[in-house]
Amino acid sequence: MAKLYFNYSSMNAGKSTVLLQASYNYVERGMRTLLMTAAVDDRAGIGRIASRIGLSSPADIFRPGDDLYEHIRQAHEATPVDAVFVDEAQFLSETQVWQLARAADRLGMPVMCFGLRTDFQGKLFPGSQALLALADSLKEIKTICWCGRKATMVARLDGSGRIVEEGEQVVIGGEDAYVSLCRRHWVDRDLGRGPGEPA
Numbered sequence: 001m002a003k004l005y006f007n008y009s010s011m012n013a014g015k016s017t018v019l020l021q022a023s024y025n026y027v028e029r030g031m032r033t034l035l036m037t038a039a040v041d042d043r044a045g046i047g048r049i050a051s052r053i054g055l056s057s058p059a060d061i062f063r064p065g066d067d068l069y070e071h072i073r074q075a076h077e078a079t080p081v082d083a084v085f086v087d088e089a090q091f092l093s094e095t096q097v098w099q100l101a102r103a104a105d106r107l108g109m110p111v112m113c114f115g116l117r118t119d120f121q122g123k124l125f126p127g128s129q130a131l132l133a134l135a136d137s138l139k140e141i142k143t144i145c146w147c148g149r150k151a152t153m154v155a156r157l158d159g160s161g162r163i164v165e166e167g168e169q170v171v172i173g174g175e176d177a178y179v180s181l182c183r184r185h186w187v188d189r190d191l192g193r194g195p196g197e198p199a
Contacts, residue, residue: 006113008114010180032082036061036086068103072084072107084103145181
């Protein structure tokens, strides 16, 4: 369906894995997908979507100020696009989310965005806020806290494994820099470590 979708979660829930699998399902049926990811996220290399379980694929990059509607329209004119997949959607601007909605509405293709809902301080990312307001379909990809409850929050860690409470909203990192927690343990700053482990 030609809708704007937002699939959100905390860190390490498998968003990129789900994205790559969904894209593969289209390609397997002879359809063309357009994959996009934020230029700022270079953990797997610029212009590459990669999952923790080893799946990866090249992707077009977006930067602040890029016109995503025009990018998709031009790609579609060159070779018809059946679906668009956007990873790291929290880094979109509000304007770019409107451009993705326009692509779904005017070009008649599903646009599926995957990203974090909130940052390490529990605040919405601008792209996520706009997607929560504008997307036709919202889906939470679930992961769990160390205690077994659903993890909805993310904590940032410093080089010693201690929770960081201040700083820039965007600091790129993986499992070494972020941990998903349930709201209770995020509020308590409880990483669930046993005796003798680093605080």
